[in-house]
Amino acid sequence: MFAYTVKRLFQMLFVLWAVSVLVFLMMSFTGDPVYMVVRIDATDAEVENARRILGLDRSLPEQYWFFLTNLMQGEFGNSYVFRQPALDLIVERLPATLEIVLVAMAIAAIVAIPLGVFAGANPGHPVSRFIMSGSLLGISLPGFWVGMMLIYVLAVELRLFPSSGRGETLEFLGIRTSLLTANGWHHILLPAITLSFGTTAIILRITRAGMMEVMRQDYIRFARAKGASRRGVLYGHGLRNGMIPVVTIFGLQLGDLIAFATITETIFAWPGMGKLLIDSIYRADRPVIVVYLMLVALIFVVVNFVVDLLYTMIDPRITVK
Amino acid sequence: MTTPLFPLRRLMATAALALALGTGSALAKDLTIGLIADAVHLDPQAGEELSSNIMFYHIYDPLVRRSADLTFEPGLAESWALVDDVTWHFKLRQGVRFHNGNTLTPRDVVFTLERLKASLMSTLGRNIESFREVDASTVEIKTFRPYAVLPNDLAGILILNEAHVKEVGEAQVDLQPVGTGPYRLAQWTKEDRLVLEAFDEYWAGAPTIKTVTFRPITNPATRTAALLTGEVDIVQDLSVRDVERVKREADYSVITRPSLLNLVLALDTRDRSPTIPLDVNPMKDRRVREAIARAIDVNAIQRAIMNGLSTPSEQYVPATHLGYLPGASFREMYPFDVARARELMAEAGHAGGFKMTLDATNNRYVNDQQIAQALAQMLAQIGITLDLNLMPRANFFGYIRVPSDNSSFIMSGWDVPSGDAGSMYAAMFHTRGIRDGYGQVNRGAYSNPEVDALIIEADSTPDAQQRHETLQKVTEILMKDIPMIPVHYEQDIYAAHKSVKFTPRTDKFLWAYEMDIDG
Numbered sequence: 015m016f017a018y019t020v021k022r023l024f025q026m027l028f029v030l031w032a033v034s035v036l037v038f039l040m041m042s043f044t045g046d047p048v049y050m051v052v053r054i055d056a057t058d059a060e061v062e063n064a065r066r067i068l069g070l071d072r073s074l075p076e077q078y079w080f081f082l083t084n085l086m087q088g089e090f091g092n093s094y095v096f097r098q099p100a101l102d103l104i105v106e107r108l109p110a111t112l113e114i115v116l117v118a119m120a121i122a123a124i125v126a127i128p129l130g131v132f133a134g135a136n137p138g139h140p141v142s143r144f145i146m147s148g149s150l151l152g153i154s155l156p157g158f159w160v161g162m163m164l165i166y167v168l169a170v171e172l173r174l175f176p177s178s179g180r181g182e183t184l185e186f187l188g189i190r191t192s193l194l195t196a197n198g199w200h201h202i203l204l205p206a207i208t209l210s211f212g213t214t215a216i217i218l219r220i221t222r223a224g225m226m227e228v229m230r231q232d233y234i235r236f237a238r239a240k241g242a243s244r245r246g247v248l249y250g251h252g253l254r255n256g257m258i259p260v261v262t263i264f265g266l267q268l269g270d271l272i273a274f275a276t277i278t279e280t281i282f283a284w285p286g287m288g289k290l291l292i293d294s295i296y297r298a299d300r301p302v303i304v305v306y307l308m309l310v311a312l313i314f315v316v317v318n319f320v321v322d323l324l325y326t327m328i329d330p331r332i333t334v335k
Numbered sequence: 336m337t338t339p340l341f342p343l344r345r346l347m348a349t350a351a352l353a354l355a356l357g358t359g360s361a362l363a364k365d366l367t368i369g370l371i372a373d374a375v376h377l378d379p380q381a382g383e384e385l386s387s388n389i390m391f392y393h394i395y396d397p398l399v400r401r402s403a404d405l406t407f408e409p410g411l412a413e414s415w416a417l418v419d420d421v422t423w424h425f426k427l428r429q430g431v432r433f434h435n436g437n438t439l440t441p442r443d444v445v446f447t448l449e450r451l452k453a454s455l456m457s458t459l460g461r462n463i464e465s466f467r468e469v470d471a472s473t474v475e476i477k478t479f480r481p482y483a484v485l486p487n488d489l490a491g492i493l494i495l496n497e498a499h500v501k502e503v504g505e506a507q508v509d510l511q512p513v514g515t516g517p518y519r520l521a522q523w524t525k526e527d528r529l530v531l532e533a534f535d536e537y538w539a540g541a542p543t544i545k546t547v548t549f550r551p552i553t554n555p556a557t558r559t560a561a562l563l564t565g566e567v568d569i570v571q572d573l574s575v576r577d578v579e580r581v582k583r584e585a586d587y588s589v590i591t592r593p594s595l596l597n598l599v600l601a602l603d604t605r606d607r608s609p610t611i612p613l614d615v616n617p618m619k620d621r622r623v624r625e626a627i628a629r630a631i632d633v634n635a636i637q638r639a640i641m642n643g644l645s646t647p648s649e650q651y652v653p654a655t656h657l658g659y660l661p662g663a664s665f666r667e668m669y670p671f672d673v674a675r676a677r678e679l680m681a682e683a684g685h686a687g688g689f690k691m692t693l694d695a696t697n698n699r700y701v702n703d704q705q706i707a708q709a710l711a712q713m714l715a716q717i718g719i720t721l722d723l724n725l726m727p728r729a730n731f732f733g734y735i736r737v738p739s740d741n742s743s744f745i746m747s748g749w750d751v752p753s754g755d756a757g758s759m760y761a762a763m764f765h766t767r768g769i770r771d772g773y774g775q776v777n778r779g780a781y782s783n784p785e786v787d788a789l790i791i792e793a794d795s796t797p798d799a800q801q802r803h804e805t806l807q808k809v810t811e812i813l814m815k816d817i818p819m820i821p822v823h824y825e826q827d828i829y830a831a832h833k834s835v836k837f838t839p840r841t842d843k844f845l846w847a848y849e850m851d852i853d854g
Binding site: 044045046047048049050051052053054055056057058059060063064067095096097098103106107110162165166169170173176177178179180183190280281282283285286289290293295296297298 | 372375376381382383455456457458461506509524525526527528550551552553554556557560561563564566698727728729730731732733734736749758759762763771772775776
């Protein structure tokens with residue numbers, strides 16, 4: 015177990031390093047950030063001055079070397095545009111993204127798993143057919159369209175929800191969250207539902223597939239035969255054994271949503287970090303993009319590590335090596 | 336819009352109205368403004384884009400204030416006078432207070448200019464050579480050469496409080512701004528809301544609207560939705576496809592005005608041009624340039640691409656500016672006329688046309704990509720095969736930068752908020768490479784000694800009227816020479832609740848100090 019953790023840690027460092035190199039290389043093709051900062055009629059001297067202020071007067075390998083040595087000292091570099099530490103800019107926006115993703119994942123789990131179990135256990139049932147067609151819709155409808163329709167119907171026409179923005183926030187353990195106020199929940203529901211749409215559909219379908227597979231096994235029939243309740247069999251034996259792929263997908267989706275909640279955030283003017291990434295790409299703000307992508311890579315690695323550990327809990331036959 | 340599908344809506348709207356009336360808005364006037372993006376900076380010397388500029392002018396004041404319709408009037412300086420051709424004395428208003436209680440002194444102005452010179456925004460003070468405190472209420476500013484429009488330039492320089500900057504440290508000015516402006520920062524949650532509260536000791540009188548909240552809502556449809564649900568009172572950049580929708584609502588109005596941003600086409604006039612596979616650059620010939628101007632149907636672009644929301648440009652600068660020549664119009668001198676354009680091409684020996692590349696953005700100007708495509712079709716009519724080289728703005732401005740070694744034909748925008756054609760002419764039409772600070776954006780390498788001499792003449796008189804007349808001569812020559820074809824001004828589109836009294840400014844800076852709310 016210890017050796018496994020150490021091995022994963024090294025893998026993680028390698029992934030982070032690879033991401034930083036890739037971003038540095040990519041950004042050398044995406045235009046010169048200095049022209050995003052100076053005025054359009056700046057003279058050469060003014061451009062050179064700006065270049066020096068931003069540290070862009072050095073060659074790319076030199077810049078990368080500075081980036082690495084600073085990184086060793088815990089410095090992630092300053093944004094060219096904001097002129098503030100890139101990490102601060104991201105961390106400042108992280109709680110808003112995390113809370114919308116967590117609510118979306120909770121909605122997905124609460125809706126998808128029971129429906130998936132039902133559809134898997136009763137494949138021929140008309141309700142199952144209905145659920146499955148619904149899930150197809152969930153996969154096929156693009157998130158931005160769902161978001162716009164929710165805004166149009168529930169906010170503009172019915173006035174049941176606010177159209178955009180984050181509601182009141184409260185500070186809890188040093189993190190500002192809107193999950194502690196009624197107004198905050200009022201604001202978070204539409205974006206979270208929008209974000210959960212695709213994930214709900216995928217988890218539902220995976221759960222159903224797993225259940226169908228498991229329900230054919232002999233031990234399920236024996237469990238029923240020995241008189242265990244249907245519910246006990248479904249959730250205690252069936253779901254538990256069909257859970258491995260569900261947890262895997264859940265982990266991948268979690269990472270995905272944190273990293274790329276961008277579209278939902280833009281549509282609902284949600285002050286998360288996805289929009290920062292898009293803006294930074296437009297502005298060729300390399301320090302922010304590097305730190306952002308490294309953070310996302312870290313989240314993916316950590317989530318998948320946790321998923322691996324979860325396997326051993328769900329199925330004791332599995333051991334990590 | 337009537338919606339039989341949702342009868343509940345009317346009920347809700349009535350309830351909301353009753354609630355609004357019940358709480359009564361007469362006590363404290365609040366305004367919420369939906370912007371397209373959050374401010375990046377609150378330190379006016381750290382950078383600029385529209386959202387930041389809007390905040391700057393709420394929090395800080397310049398020495399000279401630019402009015403909504405681009406006239407220049409006293410700001411923190413109550414008066415100014417020329418001592419000699421290059422020396423100006425600005426007399427500061429007495430008893431002006433910063434938000435932290437400090438009183439404005441000439442020292443603050445000197446500090447601001449010193450800091451500006453070393454900052455990324457040093458361009459704003461490029462005509463200023465030196466400055467000093469003369470006495471307790473006077474600042475002296477010297478320019479490199481006689482420069483009649485120094486006051487216009489100063490409208491872009493916002494005055495900081497020296498004591499405050501030193502107290503909080505350079506980096507914190509961005510987050511804890513202190514100025515003399517009508518509003519001070521109350522709360523800024525990045526990407527969510529920026530709240531300003533009225534500064535009641537403001538030298539020009541306490542603001543009518545007590546709290547202004549700015550909300551960044553990037554997605555245009557969401558911005559419209561936030562307006563219609565009453566979450567915001569005004570929105571910037573109403574999406575063109577929502578204009579009709581909002582007009583149908585009784586409680587809202589759509590307000591448009593031409594912006595200062597002139598979309599222009601720069602024509603290469605060098606002997607050989609990078610993207611034209613010919614030994615001699617056809618565009619060196621004025622007749623070819625005229626043919627191109629005549630082949631472009633600006634009205635069709637306005638109608639078919641801009642949904643009517645653009646104003647075809649007559650000249651390089653709008654009528655409010657120094658250097659504008661009344662009565663002269665590109666549209667009358669070179670009206671859309673393909674037959675005449677073909678004749679001109681033939682006279683110049685290019686009846687068979689030629690091939691070149693247009694460099695343009697695809698995410699910077701309204702419908703820039705569609706306009707570029709339309710230009711390709713229009714120029715095909717006179718035999719010019721236009722290859723399109725479209726790129727995002729992050730690449731564009733570095734790519735086209737002088738010496739423009741990759742470009743023959745460039746579409747870009749230009750605005751002159753200082754109300755003076757001189758800075759544009761100096762940067763874009765003065766021969767490049769012979770004088771520092773002149774011709775640095777002359778992408779077509781246009782060179783006309785007469786124009787150079789007139790630009791220098793304009794830049795050597797301290798008299799604004801004389802500058803105006805000199806620049807008018809330049810305008811006249813340029814319109815004959817056609818080094819650049821002006822296309823149109825984009826339209827600024829706002830939508831607001833009817834209770835908000837609001838007149839859009841030429842410079843797009845939404846300014847709550849000039850607004851009011853009924854009731």
